[in-house]
Amino acid sequence: MVKITDVARHAGVSPSTVSYALSGKRPISEETRQRIEASIRELGYRPHAGARALASSRSNVLALVVPLRAGIHVPVVMQFAVSVVTAARRNDHDVLLLTQEEGEEGLRRVADTALVDALIVMDVQLHDARLPLLRALDRPSVLIGFPAAADGLTCIDLDFKAAGELCVERLAGLGHRVVALVGSPPEVYVRGTAFAQRVVEGFTAAAHRNGLSSSVHPCEASPAAARRIAEQLLREHPALTGVVVHNEPVLEPLIDAFEQLGLRVPGDLSVTAICPDEVAEGLRVPVTSIALPSAEVGARAVELLMRKLDGADVPGATLLAPRLTERASTAPRNAP
Amino acid sequence: MVKITDVARHAGVSPSTVSYALSGKRPISEETRQRIEASIRELGYRPHAGARALASSRSNVLALVVPLRAGIHVPVVMQFAVSVVTAARRNDHDVLLLTQEEGEEGLRRVADTALVDALIVMDVQLHDARLPLLRALDRPSVLIGFPAAADGLTCIDLDFKAAGELCVERLAGLGHRVVALVGSPPEVYVRGTAFAQRVVEGFTAAAHRNGLSSSVHPCEASPAAARRIAEQLLREHPALTGVVVHNEPVLEPLIDAFEQLGLRVPGDLSVTAICPDEVAEGLRVPVTSIALPSAEVGARAVELLMRKLDGADVPGATLLAPRLTERASTAPRNAP
DNA sequence: TTCCCCCGTCGAAGCGCTTCGACGTCACGC
DNA sequence: GCGTGACGTCGAAGCGCTTCGACGGGGGAA
Numbered sequence: 001m002v003k004i005t006d007v008a009r010h011a012g013v014s015p016s017t018v019s020y021a022l023s024g025k026r027p028i029s030e031e032t033r034q035r036i037e038a039s040i041r042e043l044g045y046r047p048h049a050g051a052r053a054l055a056s057s058r059s060n061v062l063a064l065v066v067p068l069r070a071g072i073h074v075p076v077v078m079q080f081a082v083s084v085v086t087a088a089r090r091n092d093h094d095v096l097l098l099t100q101e102e103g104e105e106g107l108r109r110v111a112d113t114a115l116v117d118a119l120i121v122m123d124v125q126l127h128d129a130r131l132p133l134l135r136a137l138d139r140p141s142v143l144i145g146f147p148a149a150a151d152g153l154t155c156i157d158l159d160f161k162a163a164g165e166l167c168v169e170r171l172a173g174l175g176h177r178v179v180a181l182v183g184s185p186p187e188v189y190v191r192g193t194a195f196a197q198r199v200v201e202g203f204t205a206a207a208h209r210n211g212l213s214s215s216v217h218p219c220e221a222s223p224a225a226a227r228r229i230a231e232q233l234l235r236e237h238p239a240l241t242g243v244v245v246h247n248e249p250v251l252e253p254l255i256d257a258f259e260q261l262g263l264r265v266p267g268d269l270s271v272t273a274i275c276p277d278e279v280a281e282g283l284r285v286p287v288t289s290i291a292l293p294s295a296e297v298g299a300r301a302v303e304l305l306m307r308k309l310d311g312a313d314v315p316g317a318t319l320l321a322p323r324l325t326e327r328a329s330t331a332p333r334n335a336p
Numbered sequence: 337m338v339k340i341t342d343v344a345r346h347a348g349v350s351p352s353t354v355s356y357a358l359s360g361k362r363p364i365s366e367e368t369r370q371r372i373e374a375s376i377r378e379l380g381y382r383p384h385a386g387a388r389a390l391a392s393s394r395s396n397v398l399a400l401v402v403p404l405r406a407g408i409h410v411p412v413v414m415q416f417a418v419s420v421v422t423a424a425r426r427n428d429h430d431v432l433l434l435t436q437e438e439g440e441e442g443l444r445r446v447a448d449t450a451l452v453d454a455l456i457v458m459d460v461q462l463h464d465a466r467l468p469l470l471r472a473l474d475r476p477s478v479l480i481g482f483p484a485a486a487d488g489l490t491c492i493d494l495d496f497k498a499a500g501e502l503c504v505e506r507l508a509g510l511g512h513r514v515v516a517l518v519g520s521p522p523e524v525y526v527r528g529t530a531f532a533q534r535v536v537e538g539f540t541a542a543a544h545r546n547g548l549s550s551s552v553h554p555c556e557a558s559p560a561a562a563r564r565i566a567e568q569l570l571r572e573h574p575a576l577t578g579v580v581v582h583n584e585p586v587l588e589p590l591i592d593a594f595e596q597l598g599l600r601v602p603g604d605l606s607v608t609a610i611c612p613d614e615v616a617e618g619l620r621v622p623v624t625s626i627a628l629p630s631a632e633v634g635a636r637a638v639e640l641l642m643r644k645l646d647g648a649d650v651p652g653a654t655l656l657a658p659r660l661t662e663r664a665s666t667a668p669r670n671a672p
Numbered sequence: 673t674t675c676c677c678c679c680g681t682c683g684a685a686g687c688g689c690t691t692c693g694a695c696g697t698c699a700c701g702c
Numbered sequence: 703g704c705g706t707g708a709c710g711t712c713g714a715a716g717c718g719c720t721t722c723g724a725c726g727g728g729g730g731a732a
Contacts, residue, residue, distance in 0.1 A: 003718055014682045019720055026721095029680060046448040050395060051718035053386030054687045061451075064433070068418060075410040082404060085435050089442075094451065097400070097433045099421050106425075112382040115397075115430065339688055350712045355690055362691095363709060387688035390717045 011039040067123035083298030140308035159319035164202025175333035176242035223253035230257035266331035286327035347375040403459035419634030476644035495655035500538025508546040511669035512578035559589035566593035602667035622663035
């Protein structure tokens with residue numbers, strides 16, 4: 001193994017000079033730097049990660065905690081992980097993969113052993129058991145998602161309120177006057193993550209702002225429940241022409257139910273959804289939708305962490321603007 | 337930060353004794369060990385990963401290189417990654433996530449900086465550019481998949497030949513006498529990974545062994561191609577009642593085509609496939625299939641690596657036995 | 673011209689751990 | 703009864719890097 005002293009000898013300088021040339025933490029003359037760089041290339045020198053970590057108390061590794069829960073859309077997680085790795089590499093860091101399964105103990109382990117400099121935690125719950133630990137840890141972290149109490153934490157997520165608004169704005173723009181939100185299962189509003197409520201807020205606010213008649217309907221994640229909601233909507237809101245769906249598993253059965261009840265999508269009914277692109281695209285009628293921008297979330301999360309590692313202050317909350325992808329499920333309202 | 341000297345002082349022993357108590361590399365009296373363990377708990381001691389890596393030249397981290405190519409089934413990759421992490425943790429190791437994108441440079445970097453002790457490389461191609469590097473690296477690796485020349489490497493994968501056989505055996509057991517293999521696109525047999533050929537070998541061997549009439553049909557990954565193949569099969573092999581499909585994207589259109597041509601699955605035609613469970617389950621007619629056992633591959637890959645790290649010899653090739661999951665697409669042949 | 677300071681470099685002191693050789697003690701065999 | 707190991711523990715020497723203080727030399731300000 002070639003080490004820094006070998007490079008130093010070869011370049012005719014001291015080891016510390018090589019170190020400074022590499023890190024840029026002290027000025028080194030152009031000429032000397034050139035010579036050192038040449039030696040490094042010639043000898044094929046690579047600094048030993050462990051030694052570097054020990055001396056500098058920086059491992060240049062980030063931990064990424066990925067969820068395993070059922071109901072998590074796997075391709076989204078993967079896409080996110082890849083974007084984190086890519087962004088980390090751009091910042092000269094590597095990524096250590098942890099599973100939710102390891103729990104708090106895993107977080108504490110990698111932090112306390114100084115294996116990682118910072119942590120990214122996905123799939124944060126409203127009352128996540130890891131929050132106190134994350135606050136107490138001596139290394140920075142970024143959470144994907146917003147817990148109930150986010151004080152002292154740095155969180156990032158899609159701006160679900162804006163997403164709810166955007167869905168409505170789109171429908172309003174197409175001339176729809178009566179809209180409904182088919183939301184997550186009731187229990188999600190009670191104990192899930194906060195995003196469900198935020199969608200409702202945005203939906204309702206935008207509907208009012210646009211003078212639309214609107215209603216909100218939590219919905220179990222079953223085809224039968226979808227069917228029931230569809231019937232109820234037609235019964236109670238016969239003038240309904242726009243639906244926003246924030247409930248992935250229900251999306252397909254719901255559209256099926258509407259069509260069986262004689263409503264064509266998008267002919268009679270326009271549908272927008274908040275769901276992963278894969279889901280929206282995989283349906284018989286591809287659905288106009290807003291996806292969690294996983295690549296952007298990953299990149300931004302890493303950037304936040306880098307700033308924190310640099311000792312900079314970062315905003316506690318980062319909300320990413322929703323982007324709506326137009327597909328086949330939306331159309332202008334039929335002239336009455 | 338509490339360090340080993342703190343523990344030593346607290347327990348009234350020397351640092352080296354603490355180290356030996358932890359590693360078990362030298363005998364320590366029961367009583368002393370108890371005392372040390374109590375001190376560790378009381379002080380909340382965690383060995384510093386960097387220091388440990390430097391002193392022992394073992395980082396206890398494995399690299400996992402995941403593919404990004406289009407056409408890779410993401411949930412399978414994820415499942416695999418999770419099983420690697422789980423198995424690694426069981427062996428007191430962590431997992432560093434690398435993307436294919438980083439290429440050879442990435443492998444070299446994590447190996448040469450001693451960031452990782454060993455590597456797992458997914459999605460190995462027949463003539464993978466990384467093979468020479470992997471051979472030259474001073475740390476052990478395990479490849480998922482078999483390249484053309486696997487000498488000097490350790491590889492693991494589903495036994496695709498046995499999988500081809502198993503599909504045929506199953507059909508033969510149900511009384512089918514005329515079978516066909518709808519395989520991968522032609523180019524895969526030329527430059528892809530070796531598994532496509534092995535399926536053909538197994539398919540053919542088992543068909544002969546069972547005295548079946550059989551034929552093999554490479555197939556482009558398009559619905560049109562599927563349709564063409566279906567028509568061709570009916571024309572050329574009117575007595576056909578069993579089909580093995582080794583071509584994920586074609587599976588659904590092929591079954592559709594058969595049904596449009598008047599053949600019910602499984603009434604008139606039994607279908608078995610080699611594809612991920614998610615794909616097999618997601619079809620209108622859930623398909624009896626053999627999946628790549630990703631969880632098992634992950635666990636076994638880690639075990640192989642552990643043995644290599646221990647200096648033990650391991651087999652160059654590990655073939656995992658296929659397991660066929662019975663679903664709705666297979667039935668006994670109709671009495672003629 | 674003199675003083676000061678900054679630039680570029682060096683030497684040495686760790687960072688926290690593992691590991692090797694050494695040493696005292698005790699039990700056992702002859 | 704003494705030699706001989708094995709056992710249990712210690713001390714010290716690194717592992718390869720970063721970083722701090724120091725120092726010589728040169729340029730600008732006074």
